[in-house]
Amino acid sequence: MRARAKGRVAELEACVAEQGVAGSVGIAHTRWATHGVPAQRNAHPHISGGLAVVHNGIIENYAELKAQLQALGYEFTSDTDTETIAHLIQACWKGQIGGAGKTGEPAKDLFSAVRCAVAYLKGAYALAVVSEQEAGCLVVAREGSPLMLGVGEQGHYSASDASALLSVTRRMVYLENGDVARLTANAIELVNGAGEPVGREVVTSRLSADAVELGDYRHYMQKEMFEQPQALGNTLEMLSRAASLQPGIFGADAAAVFAQVDAVLVIACGTSSYAGMTAKYWIEQVAGLPCNVEVASEYRYRTSVPNPNQLAAGSTVFAYPAAGQGE
Incomplete structure (x- = not known):
């Protein structure tokens, strides 16, 4: 069964x-559509026959895949790139699409169908797929967008962020690009991008469930706003207890890296980009380095001029580009 609603999670809960x-396996998603207006027809999950898909990321070649699938008789009811993924998996499962885009042998199961389908996708994705034909099974895949597994005592889970799993487990498996995994209540089967069985380390998250509880706040953005003084205070307390600010707190190679930096690039979206615009003034005033701010969702689509000595800062990560790289 599928339930979808426009608006807040409360509307979806009512639906x-x-x-x-009800069921023992399910997928769910809250997302403002990348393609198309926010409307129920564009809400996840998207279905094809008896299978359903939720998706983080963006499929860059969805238009050409959509045309190919329409030629095979698939009907589209949304404006999204995600619906293309659902039909593509179905086509692989039926053998309508195989090697080099030609008719092939039907995939033997959902796991094989997803592995077939992701070979055609260009872009970034974190996928979760279920099917009526394989009750009790969940297949996930990752390329570019974050995705992790939760290892619990009474089942296995998947999410894009560790905080979403803390209510059921603190034991996490972080997937790598190209990984595809099949989850059941009792087992995890995992292969890499080459189709080879692999094992990924199970790590225990240090986050506490209290840290991600909404509490008395109306929404999480409000919670984050009110927690900023405490977060800043904790950071300053850690730094003030040291005789000086040591580069080593940023990593073992930070001292050598920082000595070469001659510019800073901040890449972020939404409110993070606004914060970056404010940080630009501070960085240029305090550090004396030129600083540019780019909108992350647009940056990847333009030809940038790489600076091997530029420090790149994202809303969640910091990276020092190697020579010849632009991001």
């Missing part, structure tokens, strides 16, 4: 209750 959705 789920009304429809009586």
Whole structure:
């Protein structure tokens, strides 16, 4: 069964209750559509036959895949790139698409169909797929967008962020680009981009469930705003207890790297980009380095001029580009 609603999670909860959705395996997503207006028809999950998909990221070649799938008789009901993924997996499962885009042998199961389909995708994605034909099974895949597994005592889980899993487990498996995994209540089967079985380390998250609870706040943005003084205070307390600010706190090679930096690039979206614009003034005033701010969703699509001595800062990561790299 599928339940979708436009608006807040409360609307979706009411829809789920009304429809009586229940089961041992499920996928869910809250997302403002990348393609198309925010509307129920564009909301995840997207379906094809008896399978359903949720997706983080953006598929850059979805238009050509959509045309190919329409030629095979698939009908589209949304404006999204994600619906293309659902139909593509179905086509692989039926053998309508195989090697080099030609008709091939039908995939033997959902796991094989997803592995077939992701070979055609260009862009970034974190996928979760379920099917009526394989009850009790969840298949996930990652390329570019973050995705991790949760190892619990009574089942296995997947999410794009560790905080989403803390209510069920603190034991996490961080997937790498190209990984595809099949999850059941009792087992995890994992292959890399080459189709080879691999094992990934199970790590225990240090986050506490309290850190991600909404508490008395109306929404998480409000919670983050009110927690900023405490977060800043904790950071300053750590630094003030030291005789000086040592580059080593940023990594073992930071001292050598910082000595070469002659510019800073901040890449971020939304409110993070606004914060970056403010930081630009501070960085140029305090550090004496030129600083540029780029909108992350647009930066990857333009031809940039790489600076091997530029420090690149994202909203969640810091990176020092190697020579010849632009991001």
